[in-house]
Amino acid sequence: MSNAVKQPCPCGTGKHYEQCCGRWHQGSEYLQAPDAEHLMRSRYSAFVLQLPDYLLATWHPSTRPSELDLDDKFTKWIALSIHHALQHDDTHAEVSFTARYKQNGKAVRLQEVSQFLKEQERWFYVDGQFPD
Numbered sequence: 001m002s003n004a005v006k007q008p009c010p011c012g013t014g015k016h017y018e019q020c021c022g023r024w025h026q027g028s029e030y031l032q033a034p035d036a037e038h039l040m041r042s043r044y045s046a047f048v049l050q051l052p053d054y055l056l057a058t059w060h061p062s063t064r065p066s067e068l069d070l071d072d073k074f075t076k077w078i079a080l081s082i083h084h085a086l087q088h089d090d091t092h093a094e095v096s097f098t099a100r101y102k103q104n105g106k107a108v109r110l111q112e113v114s115q116f117l118k119e120q121e122r123w124f125y126v127d128g129q130f131p132d
Ligand SMILES: [Zn+2]
Pocket: 009, 010, 011, 012, 013, 017, 020, 021, 022, 041, 042, 045
């Protein structure tokens, strides 16, 4: 195990990574995030930790890109804020969040309302809209 496991989780819960998003990134609970908010958090952490395989595995096949290049030295993720997580029904949910990052030293706020879908006991990210 790397040193990352004892670090605070990048998603901002204050828990250790291994007790937070790390549970879904690897090991016996791989891909088992129990709801859309946990999946959203784990995907943010996967961006921070550069885990493209996890991002692709949790992306719904209907909208998933064929590949993902996270090797971007100019983006530094800073923080995630979840505004709300709404469960529409057993298999549909949305999560509203703001992610902050720096790109080429410039602070950026990404606001998104993401849609999630549950299929065969697993949650997937489908797509997102950007409110004004
Ligand atoms: Zn986390």
